[in-house]
Amino acid sequence: MPATVVVGTQWGDEGKGKFTDLVAKEMHQVVRYQGGHNAGHTLVVNGESFALQLCPSGILYDHITPVIGNGVVVDPRVLIAEMDMLLARGVDPSRLKVSGNAHLILPYHQELDRLIERRLGSRKLGTTKRGIGPAYADKASRVGLRVQDLLDPKIFRAKLEVLAKEKNAVLAKVFNQLPLDPAEIAREYLEECAPRLAPHIADTVTLVHESLERGEQVLFEGAQATFLDLDHGTYPFVTSSNPVAGGVCTGAGVGPRYIDRVIGVAKAYVTRVGTGPFPTELAISGEAVGGKPAAGAAAEEIRLGDHFVNVGREYGTNSGRRRRPGWFDAVMLRQAVRLNSLSELAITKLDILDDLDTVKVCVAYEVNGERVTHLPYHQSDLHAAVPVYEELPGWKTPLSAITETGQLPAEAEAYLAFLEQQVGVPVTLVGVGPGREQYVHRNAG
Numbered sequence: 540m541p542a543t544v545v546v547g548t549q550w551g552d553e554g555k556g557k558f559t560d561l562v563a564k565e566m567h568q569v570v571r572y573q574g575g576h577n578a579g580h581t582l583v584v585n586g587e588s589f590a591l592q593l594c595p596s597g598i599l600y601d602h603i604t605p606v607i608g609n610g611v612v613v614d615p616r617v618l619i620a621e622m623d624m625l626l627a628r629g630v631d632p633s634r635l636k637v638s639g640n641a642h643l644i645l646p647y648h649q650e651l652d653r654l655i656e657r658r659l660g661s662r663k664l665g666t667t668k669r670g671i672g673p674a675y676a677d678k679a680s681r682v683g684l685r686v687q688d689l690l691d692p693k694i695f696r697a698k699l700e701v702l703a704k705e706k707n708a709v710l711a712k713v714f715n716q717l718p719l720d721p722a723e724i725a726r727e728y729l730e731e732c733a734p735r736l737a738p739h740i741a742d743t744v745t746l747v748h749e750s751l752e753r754g755e756q757v758l759f760e761g762a763q764a765t766f767l768d769l770d771h772g773t774y775p776f777v778t779s780s781n782p783v784a785g786g787v788c789t790g791a792g793v794g795p796r797y798i799d800r801v802i803g804v805a806k807a808y809v810t811r812v813g814t815g816p817f818p819t820e821l822a823i824s825g826e827a828v829g830g831k832p833a834a835g836a837a838a839e840e841i842r843l844g845d846h847f848v849n850v851g852r853e854y855g856t857n858s859g860r861r862r863r864p865g866w867f868d869a870v871m872l873r874q875a876v877r878l879n880s881l882s883e884l885a886i887t888k889l890d891i892l893d894d895l896d897t898v899k900v901c902v903a904y905e906v907n908g909e910r911v912t913h914l915p916y917h918q919s920d921l922h923a924a925v926p927v928y929e930e931l932p933g934w935k936t937p938l939s940a941i942t943e944t945g946q947l948p949a950e951a952e953a954y955l956a957f958l959e960q961q962v963g964v965p966v967t968l969v970g971v972g973p974g975r976e977q978y979v980h981r982n983a984g
Contacts, residue, residue: 541797541798541799541800542751542756542757542758542759542787542793542797542798542799542800543562543566543756543757543758543759543798543800543801543802544758544759544761544784544787544798544800544801544802544879545558545559545562545758545759545760545761545802545804546761546764546765546782546783546784546801546802546803546804546879546881547761547763547764547765547782547803547804547805548764548765548803548804548805548871548872548875548876548879548881548884549764549765549766549805549806549809549810549811549868549871549872549875550764550766550767550773550809550810550811550812550815550817551762551763551764551767551811551812552764552806552810552812552853552855552862553764553804553805553806553887554804554806554887554888554970555760555761555764555804556591556596557887557970557973557975557978558802558804558885558887558968558970558978559595559596559597559758559760560596560597560599560975561968561975561978562758562802563596563597563600563603563758564600565756566597566603566755566756566757566758567602567603567604567750567755567756567757568597568603568604568605568606568746568747568750568755568756568757568758569595569596569597569598569603569604569605569606569757569758569759569760570595570606570607570608570743570747570757570758570759570760570791571593571594571595571605571606571607571608571611571760571761571762572608572610572611572759572760572761572786572787572790572791573608573610573611573761573762573763573780573781573782573786573790574611574612574671574761574762574763574778574780574782575593575611575612575613575614575644575669575670575671575674575762576592576593576614576617576618576644576669576671577669577671577762577763577778587628589625589628589630591621592617592621593607593611593613593614593617593618593621594607594618594621594622594625594632594635595607595760596760597758597760598625598630598632598634598635599630601631603634604634604636604746604750605634605635605636606635606636606637606638606743606746606747606791607635607636607637607638607641607743608638608641608743608747608790608791608792609638609640609641609743609744609790609791609792610641610780610781610786610789610790610791611638611641611790612641612642612643612644612670612671612674612675612678612780613637613641613642613643613644613686614643614644614669614670615643615686615689615728615732615733615735615736616727616732618637618736619732619735619736622635622735633738635739636739636740636741636743636746637686637736637739637740637741637743638686638740638741638742638743638744639685639686639687639690639740639741639742639743640685640686640687640743641685641686642674642675642677642678642683642684642685642686643674643683643684643685643686643688643689643728644669644670644671644674645670645674645684645699645702645724645728646670646719646724647670647673647702647703647706647707647710647719648670648671648673648674648677649669649670649673650670650710650716650719651670651673651706651709651710652669652670652671652672652673654710654714654716671778671779671780672778672779674779675779675780676779677702682698682701682702682705683702684698684699684702686736686740687740689728689729689732689733689736689737689740690733690737690740692725692729692733695725695728695729696721696725696729699721699724699725700721702721703718703719703721703724706719707719743791743792744791744792744793747791747792747793748792748793751793751797757797759787759791759793759798761782761783761784761786761787762778762782763778763780763782764782765782765783765803765874765875765878765879766871766875767782768780768781768782768783768786768878769781770783771783771878773815773816773918773921774918776813776814776815776816783878783879784798784801784878784879784880785878785879799882800882800883801879801880801881801882801883802881802882802883802884802885802967802968803872803875803876803879803881803883803884803885803964804884804885804887805867805872805875805884805885805886805887806867806886806887806888807867807886807887807888807889807891807892807954808847808851808864808865808866808867808888808891808892809864809865809866809867809868809871810847810851810853810862810863810864810865811862811863811865812855812860812862812863813860816918816921816922816924817831817863817865818865818868818870818901818904818921818924818925818926819865819866819867819868819901819926820863820864820865821840821841821843821844821847821864821865821866822840822841822844823841823844823845823848823861823863823864824841824844824845831863843864843895844864844865846891846894846895847864847865847891848861848862848864850891850894851864851888851891866898866899866900866901866926866928867898867899867900867901867958868900868901868926869900869901869902869958869961869962870901870902870903870904870911870912870913870914871914872884872958872961872962873912873913873914873961873962873963874913874914876962876963876964881964882964883964883965883966883967883968884958884959884962884964884965884966884967884968885966885967885968885969885970886955886958886966886968886969886970887970888970889938889951889954889955889969889970889971890937890938890939890970890971890972890977892933892934892954893933893934893935893936893937893938894933894935895933895935896932896933896935897930897931897932897933898930898931898932898933898954899928899929899930899931900928900929900931900954900957900958900961901926901927901928902927902928902929902961903926903927904924904925904926904927905924905925905926905927906920906923906924906925907920907923910927911924929957931950931953931954931957932950932953933950934948934949934950934951934954936948936951938951938971938972939971939972939977941971941979942976942979943979943980944969944979944980944981946979947969947979947981955969955981966981967980967981968980968981969981
């Protein structure tokens with residue numbers, strides 16, 4: 540049975556959780572294939588918000604087996620806390636399966652993440668400081684501890700002893716910090732975390748393939764987004780894994796022949812957290828973190844930027860950081876279509892544009908006096924890119940109560956049709972509010 544992938548097409552925070560949750564209704568398994576608890580998504584069910592960091596979106600459905608794949612890095616303390624939160628709110632997490640081959644985040648990783656970011660100063664990457672990058676670095680260096688090591692205390696302690704010597708030397712000699720106690724780490728992970736996680740640890744590759752071979756539907760859920768991809772994103776302002784659809788193959792152990800539907804999720808505008816290039820960025824009151832300062836910007840630009848942040852509630856699920864806003868970028872989306880082999884698009888937060896007289900879409904860049912319609916590969920060109928906009932009329936009508944595509948105002952429908960024309964992929968789902976049921980199935984032609 541073919542599998543489905545849901546992937547973010549911008550810099551994250553597109554609202555993937557909502558549409559993953561929507562598509563998950565048809566599935567038997569939902570598999571998270573990369574990232575860690577640096578990726579948060581919020582689901583609103585019957586007016587109640589669930590902020591998830593590690594658990595796949597499908598965990599809210601009783602009929603679904605939620606799976607954390609081998610490509611994820613796991614802080615067991617965070618995962619246990621999330622499971623406890625769900626249980627306290629009436630959601631049974633007992634069906635959750637965690638790959639034994641997923642790598643563990645250790646206290647060393649978080650401490651090094653924090654110290655490295657501080658040392659970079661003005662050139663910091665804007666990480667969440669949750670240890671994600673250092674954990675993936677240890678994985679690539681073949682010195683990491685895996686989830687399955689929690690089941691063998693002897694192996695865990697032996698590996699930790701080697702790792703602790705290296706990390707404590709770096710902490711002391713490079714950062715002038717006190718060493719961390721490997722015995723205390725071993726006690727916490729083996730005595731507190733291991734008993735809680737042991738019933739959930741599984742051979743998830745076999746689990747997923749058995750489901751597919753039975754003809755069941757499997758959904759693969761990415762964290763972050765295309766332009767935070769380690770290989771294809773705006774490097775070095777990226778994450779440490781591969782959120783693109785191809786990451787499913789390595790992060791879940793599934794060959795590409797199984798995948799025939801890739802849903803790209805894009806916000807009706809664009810946001811970014813942290814530093815890095817952002818051609819369509821709008822200034823906001825104060826100064827955007829890593830972005831464009833408001834001083835000297837036109838009042839209208841600041842008003843629009845503040846509108847996206849305040850009306851769209853653009854604050855990080857995990858960090859609480861204010862996101863940098865900007866107009867929809869079709870140049871980025873064309874590249875995302877290519878990188879992910881997108882079969883369709885889900886557009887979120889269309890309702891945030893309700894009050895605008897006009898809306899803009901970036902259709903090209905001016906780079907050194909030349910008009911380009913695809914993303915420049917060279918980072919210097921991207922930093923220098925000036926957006927070329929098409930301006931469309933707004934609809935000045937609330938969309939939040941709309942449930943059918945025929946109810947969309949003509950201007951909103953024209954906006955969606957324009958996006959389709961620009962990126963070459965049909966828009967099949969449209970979000971018109973934060974609630975689980977606030978969406979429209981669109982008959983795109």
